[in-house]
Amino acid sequence: MLSALLLFAAVLGIILFLASRVRGKRSDNAVGYLYLLPVVLMLAVGLVYPGLRTIYESFFDARGSAFIGIDNYKTIFTDHDQLVVLANTIIWVVIVPLLATAIGLVYAILVDRSRFESFAKALIFLPMAISMVAAGVIWKFMYEYRVDQPNVKQIGLINQIIVWLGGKPVQLLITDTFKLNTLLLIVVFIWIQAGFAMTVLSAAIKAIPDDIVEAARLDGVNPWSMFVKITLPSVRPTIVVVLTTIAIGTLKVFDVVRTMTGGNFNTSVIANEFYSQLIRADNQGLAAALAVVLFVLVTPIVFYNIRQVRQEA
Amino acid sequence: MFGHSGSSRSRVALAGALSVGLAFSLTACGGDDKDESGATTDTAASSIDCAQFSQFGDLKGKTVSVYTGIVTPEDTPHKKSYEPFEKCTGATVKYEGDKAFETQVLVRAKAGNPPDVAFVPQPGLLKQLVDTGKAVEAPKEVADNVDKWWGKDWKAYGTVNGKFYAAPLGANVKSFVWYSPKEFAEKGYTVPTTLDELKQLSDKIAATGSKPWCAGIGSGDATGWPVTDWVEDFMLRLSGPDTYDKWVKHELPFNGPESTAAWNAVGDYLKNDKYVNGGLGDVKSVASTTFQDAGLQILEGTCSLHRQASFYAANFTKGTDISKDGDIFAFYLPGKDTTTKPVLGGGEFTLAFADRPEVKAFQYYLSTDTWANVKAKASTGWVSANKGLKVENLSSPIDQLSAQTLQDPAAQFRFDGSDMMPAAVGSNAFWKQATAWITGQDTTATVNNIENAWPKK
Numbered sequence: 001m002l003s004a005l006l007l008f009a010a011v012l013g014i015i016l017f018l019a020s021r022v023r024g025k026r027s028d029n030a031v032g033y034l035y036l037l038p039v040v041l042m043l044a045v046g047l048v049y050p051g052l053r054t055i056y057e058s059f060f061d062a063r064g065s066a067f068i069g070i071d072n073y074k075t076i077f078t079d080h081d082q083l084v085v086l087a088n089t090i091i092w093v094v095i096v097p098l099l100a101t102a103i104g105l106v107y108a109i110l111v112d113r114s115r116f117e118s119f120a121k122a123l124i125f126l127p128m129a130i131s132m133v134a135a136g137v138i139w140k141f142m143y144e145y146r147v148d149q150p151n152v153k154q155i156g157l158i159n160q161i162i163v164w165l166g167g168k169p170v171q172l173l174i175t176d177t178f179k180l181n182t183l184l185l186i187v188v189f190i191w192i193q194a195g196f197a198m199t200v201l202s203a204a205i206k207a208i209p210d211d212i213v214e215a216a217r218l219d220g221v222n223p224w225s226m227f228v229k230i231t232l233p234s235v236r237p238t239i240v241v242v243l244t245t246i247a248i249g250t251l252k253v254f255d256v257v258r259t260m261t262g263g264n265f266n267t268s269v270i271a272n273e274f275y276s277q278l279i280r281a282d283n284q285g286l287a288a289a290l291a292v293v294l295f296v297l298v299t300p301i302v303f304y305n306i307r308q309v310r311q312e313a
Numbered sequence: 314m315f316g317h318s319g320s321s322r323s324r325v326a327l328a329g330a331l332s333v334g335l336a337f338s339l340t341a342c343g344g345d346d347k348d349e350s351g352a353t354t355d356t357a358a359s360s361i362d363c364a365q366f367s368q369f370g371d372l373k374g375k376t377v378s379v380y381t382g383i384v385t386p387e388d389t390p391h392k393k394s395y396e397p398f399e400k401c402t403g404a405t406v407k408y409e410g411d412k413a414f415e416t417q418v419l420v421r422a423k424a425g426n427p428p429d430v431a432f433v434p435q436p437g438l439l440k441q442l443v444d445t446g447k448a449v450e451a452p453k454e455v456a457d458n459v460d461k462w463w464g465k466d467w468k469a470y471g472t473v474n475g476k477f478y479a480a481p482l483g484a485n486v487k488s489f490v491w492y493s494p495k496e497f498a499e500k501g502y503t504v505p506t507t508l509d510e511l512k513q514l515s516d517k518i519a520a521t522g523s524k525p526w527c528a529g530i531g532s533g534d535a536t537g538w539p540v541t542d543w544v545e546d547f548m549l550r551l552s553g554p555d556t557y558d559k560w561v562k563h564e565l566p567f568n569g570p571e572s573t574a575a576w577n578a579v580g581d582y583l584k585n586d587k588y589v590n591g592g593l594g595d596v597k598s599v600a601s602t603t604f605q606d607a608g609l610q611i612l613e614g615t616c617s618l619h620r621q622a623s624f625y626a627a628n629f630t631k632g633t634d635i636s637k638d639g640d641i642f643a644f645y646l647p648g649k650d651t652t653t654k655p656v657l658g659g660g661e662f663t664l665a666f667a668d669r670p671e672v673k674a675f676q677y678y679l680s681t682d683t684w685a686n687v688k689a690k691a692s693t694g695w696v697s698a699n700k701g702l703k704v705e706n707l708s709s710p711i712d713q714l715s716a717q718t719l720q721d722p723a724a725q726f727r728f729d730g731s732d733m734m735p736a737a738v739g740s741n742a743f744w745k746q747a748t749a750w751i752t753g754q755d756t757t758a759t760v761n762n763i764e765n766a767w768p769k770k
Contacts, residue, residue, distance in 0.1 A: 062737065062768055081745075145601060147594035171594070174601050174752055262534035264600070264748045276534065279416060282736035 011038065051295070058288035062281075072289035084266050085273045088182055089297075092189070092253060092269060097246040100190045101239060104197025108205055109231065121202065125195035132192065136259030139188045143172040143260075176266045185267060188256050193249065197242045204238035205231060237312045244305035251298045270294045361683050363401035368454070369674035373403035377675045380421070380428035381661075382414030390692030397687060398678045404671045422447045427666035430675060432482055434661040435732040436470045437739060443473040447666050452673045455480050458680035462699045466726050471662050479662035480680040484698040486715045487542050487622040487657040487729060489643040493611050494636075502617075504644045506651050508550060512581075515588055518617050524591035527616035528583055528599045529607025530751060537744030539604050540751065541731040542657065543583065543620060548575040549655040550648055554725045557655075561730040563767055567738075568760035576756045583751065591616025600751045611641060620646060622659070623715040627694055636710040643711060645718055656718055659729045660698065698726065735768050742766030 015038065019031045061068050076082045104124075111120040127135065144156030148168050154160040159169040173181050208231065216230050232239075254271035257263055263272045270290055278287035366372070383391060388410045395406040409428065411417055415438060421427050422445040433439045442448050451459075451471070459468050459480045471479035490511075497504070502518070505511040518525035530539045549557045552571040559565045560572060582588050583599060590598045592615025593607065605628050608619035612633070619625075623643070626635055634640045648654055663679050665672050678684050682701020689695070689706040696707065696715040704720075707713045718724060731739040742763045750759040 145594070145598070147590075147592065147598065149592075152592075171597050171601055174597055258534055262536045264536050264745065265752060272534075276741060280534070280736060281741035 054288045054291050054295075057284060058292045060285045060288075062283040062285055064284045068285065072286045073293075075286060076289055076293060081268075082273070085268045085270060088179075088267065089251065089269045091179060091182060092186060093247055093250050093297075095183075095186050096189050096193065096250040096253075097243045099186075100193040100246050101197045101201075101242050103190065103194045104199075104242070105201050105235075105239070107194070107198045108202035109227065112202065112205055121198065124198050127192050128195040130192070132189075132255035133259050135188055135192055136256045139184075139191075140173070140260050143184060145169055145171050145173075173261055173267075174265050181261065181265055182267050185256055185260055188260070189250065189253060193246050197246065200242050201235060201238060204235040208234045237308055240308045241305060241312065244301050244308065247301050248298055248305065251294060251301070270297075361397040361401065361687065365681070365683075366398075366402050366674050366678070369402075369670045369677070371403075372671045372674060375402075375404040375669070375671035376407055377404060377430060377671050378407045378409065378428045379430045379432070379675075380409050380411065380414065380418060381432035382411065382434060383432060383661075384410035384412055387692070387695070390688065390695065393691045394684060394688040395675075398675065398684075402671070402674060404674070406675065418442065419445070422666065429665060429667045429669070429672045431664050431666070432661045433479060433664050434659070436662075436728060437733050437736070439471070439479055439662055439664060440473050442664060443478055448478055449665050449668045451477050451480060451665070452668070452676065454673070454677045455680045458677065462680070462682055462685075462701050464698070464700075464726060466728075467660075467698055470728050479664040480676065481698060482661045482663050482679060484660035484696055484715075484719055485623045485658055486696075486718050487659060488546055488646040488655070488718075489621065489623055489625075489715075490646050491608050491611060491619040491621060491625060491641060491643045492617060493640060494638050494642050495640060496611075496614070496617060498638070505647050507647050508649050511647055515582070515618070519587045524587070524589060524616060526582055526588045526618050526620075527591040527593055527602075527607050527610040528589055528619065529593070529602030529604045530599055530748065531601060531603040535740070535744060536600070537746075537748035537751075538731070538740075539621065540579070540583070540747035541739075541743050542622065542729065543579045544572075544575050544747070545727075545730045546620070546646055546655075546657050547578045548572065548730070549657055549725075549727055550646075550653075551575055551578060553653075554655055554727055557727055557730065561733050563734070567764040567767065568757075573756060573760055576750075576760060580750075580756060597752055600748055623696070623711060624694065626709070626711045639710075643714065654721060654723045654725065656721075656724045656726045657729065658698075658719070658726060659732065737768050738763060738766050 015034055019034050022030045022034070057064055058072055059067060059069060061071075076086070107120075107124055111117045114120070130138070141155070142157050143159075144154075145159055146152050146154050146156070146169065154163055154169055156169075156172075158172060163169060172184055175181055212230060212234075213226075216226055221229065252271050253269055254275065257267055257269050257272045258275070261267045263269075263276060268276075270293065274287050274290040274294065277283045277290060381388075381391075388408065392406075392408050395408075399405060414431075415434070418427075418431050418433070419438070419441060422442055425447070427447050431442070433442065456477050459471070459477070463481055467481045468477065471477060471481060492504075496502070500521075502514060505514050515525045528539070530537050532538055545557070548560060548571065551574055552560075556565065556571055560567070560569075565571060584596050586596055589596055590602070590607075592610040592613055593599075593602050599607075604621070608621055608625055608628065610616040611619055612629070625643075629635060629641060636642060645654075645656075663676055665676055682699055685697045685699040685702040686706050688697070689702055689712075690708075693709045693712065696702070696712050696719065698719040700720055702716055702720070704713050704716050707716055719726065731743050733739065734743065746754070746759045746762045746766075749762075750756065
């Protein structure tokens with residue numbers, strides 16, 4: 001540890017020393033590239049090489065010793081359990097970005113320029129500050145089930161509400177009819193992400209030029225047309241960025257699932273399955289293949305996201 | 314592209330100073346392991362015979378590093394039990410407890426940075442560690458000790474590819490059923506001595522309108538493991554230890570008749586609405602209740618029986634009377650009849666990665682009856698299968714029961730099977746499928762799925 005840090009300090013010192021020695025007309029660019037060098041090196045060692053290595057390992061068996069071609073990928077797309085994992089991931093990546101963005105947008109418009117705007121925004125933004133594991137624990141208590149007996153009280157809020165309404169408590173996190181438990185996990189993630197969507201979209205709404213809004217008001221548009229014809233087109237690029245950013249986060253969802261169900265009861269997603277295969281099942285090849293699939297799924301969204309951000313700037 | 318400002322010389326000096334400063338400040342956060350322990354019993358410093366270490370030469374000033382998954386609070390008695398060894402030899406034992414031991418120890422062994430000694434909790438992991446080529450065989454002195462103090466079955470668990478590597482250390486008994494002696498006395502129930510009697514007792518309690526059993530298999534992402542113990546216990550009882558061994562080694566298919574019979578026998582208890590889940594709900598609540606919580610229902614009076622290992626004693630609040638006539642105690646999960654006594658259990662093994670004299674001396678010490686008794690005096694909730702362990706040195710009644718169960722000459726000890734199966738089965742498919750089985754999947758589909766998960770040879 002100490003030697004690594006000293007090495008880091010030394011490398012930094014050397015780079016800065018070299019930078020101070022550069023002279024001449026092109027010196028600015030040279031210095032710039034010199035400063036980029038450590039980052040490029042670190043990315044190469046910490047990201048590019050492991051990435052390539054993972055792709056390589058995904059064509060090998062559990063122990064990483066025998067080449068088995070595309071068998072791991074076959075498993076992912078044919079095995080019943082793995083297909084459930086894929087289906088769940090798709091459900092997540094479709095529902096979460098749409099709902100979180102929609103909720104964030106509606107909320108941003110509703111509280112815009114109201115008297116208690118900052119307070120209202122703080123309320124929905126707070127979950128962002130909670131770690132996903134903590135959010136999982138909190139919501140696990142929300143969904144908690146206690147036996148339906150006269151002397152036993154429900155401790156989970158949702159089941160207590162069901163009881164107040166005259167129903168019987170439900171084993172919420174175990175019931176996978178109509179994907180109920182997966183949807184309940186998705187609620188947790190939306191709860192976390194909506195605040196992010198709201199914040200970014202609120203800033204975009206505030207950036208709509210006042211004269212456009214004024215002109216529309218003078219023309220006497222109703223609030224709905226205002227939303228459809230003015231607000232929405234103005235914040236469209238931001239909506240795309242928010243959607244794609246949340247989609248990237250959703251594809252990688254792991255903590256919520258692992259904390260709340262451990263991937264049991266048909267709730268597993270790719271990242272969680274990858275973890276179980278690597279750490280628990282000791283299947284390096286399948287884990288690597290799952291990681292590659294995740295990478296392939298996330299790449300187009302990342303590219304699209306970057307392109308949008310650039311267009312906006 | 315980049316701005317250029319300030320005097321370059323001074324910038325270099327400043328940056329250099331900053332980064333070095335940063336380096337030092339970060340290393341200051343390194344770990345000094347503080348030894349925090351509430352309860353200390355000063356029994357470990359009892360005198361032992363120092364002459365036995367002379368065969369290893371002068372060890373003064375030498376250090377042995379130990380790496381283990383045993384963390385606070387169980388680590389304190391361990392450290393205390395090394396003191397006599399340290400006093401005798403002048404060597405120091407450096408103890409490192411880590412919750413992530415099971416994954417980390419493999420990483421460290423593969424990376425060529427293993428500890429001197431590791432306490433390995435599973436024969437499967439032991440084999441993986443030996444396969445890295447970094448482990449060393451146990452010295453002759455240790456092998457002699459193991460021959461003397463342990464049964465052949467235990468020695469076999471520390472043996473890989475015909476070579477003896479690891480002496481047993483601690484042990485636990487899994488074939489226990491927790492119950493309330495007070496409740497039994499009150500209602501006139503007797504402790505069953507055969508599986509049939511266990512069934513009759515369950516029916517008798519069920520006839521009174523309360524559910525006899527409570528069970529919970531929830532354990533985060535390890536949900537399902539308690540079912541594996543149930544299935545292994547019934548596999549041992551219905552088909553015998555020899556068949557059990559073949560089943561663990563996969564010489565018998567997992568979806569064969571013996572295995573299916575064991576699952577069905579477990580299902581008669583765990584998937585039986587008349588029997589479970591006392592005070593917790595229907596059969597499905599077995600999957601949603603954590604294993605720590607399930608047995609506590611006995612104290613609530615909503616359930617009477619809970620099958621769980623000896624270490625479950627730690628889950629009862631301080632002050633609970635855990636004894637033969639107390640609020641809670643355990644009885645041995647009976648065999649098919651009174652003539653056989655299969656015992657399912659677990660334990661950890663001492664594996665060395667170095668053969669320096671001080672390491673050998675430490676391994677030797679841990680494999681003696683001397684250490685077992687020193688350790689027994691220093692701790693509660695700990696037993697060993699070491700035959701030299703004197704039961705009166707154990708402080709708690711449940712530890713004494715565990716030791717008696719392990720030392721019983723009639724006992725046929727078998728190690729937790731899922732711990733010996735390949736990880737794809739033992740810590741993945743077996744757990745997951747057992748969980749699906751509790752929530753409604755039928756037995757045939759369950760055993761077929763686990764069979765299919767078995768790595769192809």
